[in-house]
Amino acid sequence: xxxxxxxxxxxxxxxxxxxxxxxxxxxxxxxxxxxxxxxxxxxxxxxxxxxxxxxxxxxxxxxxxxxxxxxxxxxxxxxxxxxxxxxxxxxxxxxxxxxxxxxxxxxxxxxxxxxxxxxxxxxxxxxxxxxxxxxxxxxxxxxxxxxxxxxxxxxxxxxxxxxxxxxxxxxxxxxxxxxxxxxxxxxxxxxxxxxxxxxxxxxxxxxxxxxxxxxxxxxxxxxxxxxxxxxxxxxxxxxxxxxxxxxxxxxxxxxxxxxxxxxxxxxxxxxxxxxxxxxxxxxxxxxxxxxxxxxxxxxxxxxxxxx
Amino acid sequence: xxxxxxxxxxxxxxxxxxxxxxxxxxxxxxxxxxxxxxxxxxxxxxxxxxxxxxxxxxxxxxxxxxxxxxxxxxxxxxxxxxxxxxxxxxxxxxxxxxxxxxxxxxxxxxxxxxxxxxxxxxxxxxxxxxxxxxxxxxxxxxxxxxxxxxxxxxxxxxxxxxxxxxxxxxxxxxxxxxxxxxxxxxxxxxxxxxxxxxxxxxxxxxxxxxxxxxxxxxxxxxxxxxxxxxxxxxxxxxxxxxxxxxxxxxxxxxxxxxxxxxxxxxxxxxxxxxxxxxxxxxxxxxxxxxxxxxxxxxxxxxxxxxxxxxxxxxxxxxxxxxxxxxxxxxxxxxxxxxxxxxxxxxxxxxxxxxxxxxxxxxxxxxxx
Numbered sequence: 001x002x003x004x005x006x007x008x009x010x011x012x013x014x015x016x017x018x019x020x021x022x023x024x025x026x027x028x029x030x031x032x033x034x035x036x037x038x039x040x041x042x043x044x045x046x047x048x049x050x051x052x053x054x055x056x057x058x059x060x061x062x063x064x065x066x067x068x069x070x071x072x073x074x075x076x077x078x079x080x081x082x083x084x085x086x087x088x089x090x091x092x093x094x095x096x097x098x099x100x101x102x103x104x105x106x107x108x109x110x111x112x113x114x115x116x117x118x119x120x121x122x123x124x125x126x127x128x129x130x131x132x133x134x135x136x137x138x139x140x141x142x143x144x145x146x147x148x149x150x151x152x153x154x155x156x157x158x159x160x161x162x163x164x165x166x167x168x169x170x171x172x173x174x175x176x177x178x179x180x181x182x183x184x185x186x187x188x189x190x191x192x193x194x195x196x197x198x199x200x201x202x203x204x205x206x207x208x209x210x211x212x213x214x215x216x217x218x219x220x221x222x223x224x225x226x227x228x229x230x231x232x233x234x235x236x237x238x239x240x241x242x243x244x245x246x247x248x249x250x251x252x253x254x255x256x257x258x259x260x261x262x263x264x265x266x267x268x269x270x271x272x273x274x275x276x277x278x279x280x281x282x283x284x285x286x287x288x289x290x291x292x293x294x295x296x297x298x299x300x301x302x303x304x305x306x307x
Numbered sequence: 308x309x310x311x312x313x314x315x316x317x318x319x320x321x322x323x324x325x326x327x328x329x330x331x332x333x334x335x336x337x338x339x340x341x342x343x344x345x346x347x348x349x350x351x352x353x354x355x356x357x358x359x360x361x362x363x364x365x366x367x368x369x370x371x372x373x374x375x376x377x378x379x380x381x382x383x384x385x386x387x388x389x390x391x392x393x394x395x396x397x398x399x400x401x402x403x404x405x406x407x408x409x410x411x412x413x414x415x416x417x418x419x420x421x422x423x424x425x426x427x428x429x430x431x432x433x434x435x436x437x438x439x440x441x442x443x444x445x446x447x448x449x450x451x452x453x454x455x456x457x458x459x460x461x462x463x464x465x466x467x468x469x470x471x472x473x474x475x476x477x478x479x480x481x482x483x484x485x486x487x488x489x490x491x492x493x494x495x496x497x498x499x500x501x502x503x504x505x506x507x508x509x510x511x512x513x514x515x516x517x518x519x520x521x522x523x524x525x526x527x528x529x530x531x532x533x534x535x536x537x538x539x540x541x542x543x544x545x546x547x548x549x550x551x552x553x554x555x556x557x558x559x560x561x562x563x564x565x566x567x568x569x570x571x572x573x574x575x576x577x578x579x580x581x582x583x584x585x586x587x588x589x590x591x592x593x594x595x596x597x598x599x600x601x602x603x604x605x606x607x608x609x610x611x612x613x614x615x616x617x618x619x620x621x622x623x624x625x626x627x628x629x630x631x632x633x634x635x636x637x638x639x640x641x642x643x644x645x646x647x648x649x650x651x652x653x654x655x656x657x658x659x660x661x662x663x664x665x666x667x668x669x670x671x672x673x674x675x
Contacts, residue, residue, distance in 0.1 A: 081642065094395060098638040106634070231455075265470050271462065274460075277455065277459050278445070281451050288450045
């Protein structure tokens with residue numbers, strides 16, 4: 001029994017980490033009232049940036065930083081368009097995804113077939129050797145720890161700091177926040193950049209650790225699943241973590257079932273994560289008063305001062 | 308000198324029509340920059356990409372072939388975007404339409420009847436509409452976000468295609484290649500110009516544009532869709548049922564995408580293959596916006612986007628550039644369009660503040 005539980009849990013962690021980054025980043029962004037549908041684009045550009053730098057300079061640290069910067073760069077375009085030029089947030093997010101997928105395959109064209117050695121795993125003598133729990137808790141790579149840290153970081157920031165309060169206030173009522181003197185544009189831009197960096201990190205994990213090579217469109221809808229996770233989590237960082245691991249679990253079950261030679265077409269199993277997303281969304285949004293209560297009141301609305 | 312942005316009294320009609328042209332111009336300039344970065348001569352590259360493909364009749368025919376699905380889907384989507392319903396799963400609806408329409412051709416493989424093609428058209432429209440009916444039902448019944456559900460169904464549709472093409476639909480004598488049998492002549496769309504691939508689907512796209520134009524300008528349905536999008540409250544008070552509009556726009560856009568899918572397999576492809584569309588369903592989103600959500604505009608923007616596909620292929624063959632350049636151009640174009648649309652509602656003013664806003668700011672000073 002134990003001999004397959006441990007690898008299963010380890011692979012669930014790998015499958016969930018990109019979702020954790022992306023979903024938590026989006027929770028932060030949406031809390032400020034901004035709906036950025038471009039996660040998929042930011043993730044995939046983060047993935048290729050991290051991979052390209054990682055392969056070229058053979059440095060995991062540089063690779064991770066580039067992934068985050070690339071995600072933030074795409075987010076910056078989004079911020080510029082929606083905050084300064086008041087472009088429709090849904091349309092801009094879609095443009096970000098289309099642009100990101102194109103840009104990443106353009107850059108990735110010359111990196112097809114190359115491999116990255118993967119991220120080094122933490123190893124502490126004695127602790128990592130503890131049977132079962134050791135490798136799970138003390139044997140991960142830096143991005144896994146960083147993803148968990150980002151959940152606690154965002155949660156602490158939103159609910160325990162003054163600036164977190166301001167972000168939430170802007171998300172609930174940007175006119176009121178503006179009239180008492182907060183710069184809505186500035187705060188939202190910062191939050192959008194952080195969200196982009198987190199999505200970029202999620203993408204980096206895909207190309208550096210999940211699969212150590214570059215595949216075109218390798219995010220395969222994870223950015224969109226992350227968006228659904230935000231709704232599922234009722235805009236709470238802790239629940240986003242839970243949701244991400246739930247989905248990571250579904251992905252892994254699906255892969256293992258294919259391995260066990262179950263008499264179901266592989267395509268049925270592969271469609272599980274997408275069908276599960278729809279199912280979860282239906283369950284959550286069925287109760288419309290709950291969604292209204294939890295969703296930031298200004299979500300998706302552009303801010304124009306003095307109107 | 309200071310530059311300020313001042314809200315306009317009303318939206319500028321001129322800028323509405325001008326901004327796509329400015330966006331195209333900027334995309335052109337930036338694409339030259341990208342070509343320079345990629346280490347190719349920008350002038351040659353722009354020529355190969357944007358002009359080379361349309362220097363022959365065959366090239367124009369190919370342009371219309373690629374524009375057909377884009378125009379069909381773009382017009383369908385414009386219904387949704389006008390009413391604030393975001394169907395971004397047209398790619399999936401296209402796939403299902405190709406499977407239902409093309410499936411009929413395989414099912415009646417030995418039947419040589421003039422009724423086969425019309426039946427395939429109906430099946431294609433029906434298939435796409437059913438796939439769009441899922442997000443519509445979930446939206447109306449459970450208030451589920453249609454953006455996410457329609458997109459998730461794209462992946463599911465592609466997996467269904469993958470299953471069918473490796474199993475039930477695979478050609479029995481095809482050496483295990485994941486491809487269906489070639490359709491018989493009765494199941495193929497007639498070509499318009501011999502020696503080219505231009506087929507009757509383009510006529511269908513133009514026909515759909517006319518119908519859409521009539522709906523928008525002369526019919527109550529177009530009016531209701533517009534009101535539901537621009538002023539949801541007013542729509543509710545005047546008796547427009549939000550749920551009906553949701554159903555209507557999703558079924559129209561799904562049906563159009565399904566028809567586009569059927570046209571692809573029955574026109575240029577001629578069989579069912581593992582990859583039916585190079586992302587037409589997503590590109591059509593840009594087509595709809597670039598065409599200002601207007602049927603006539605969408606015909607032109609569809610042709611322009613078709614050109615980016617042809618250009619991408621030409622650049623790959625003649626200049627060894629990855630054809631992913633197409634996606635970058637398309638994304639950039641939408642960025643520039645969204646940016647220039649700012650000036651539909653705002654105008655640029657140079658110099659210090661004028662009188663009227665001045666008074667207001669001094670008033671504020673007194674109060675504060």
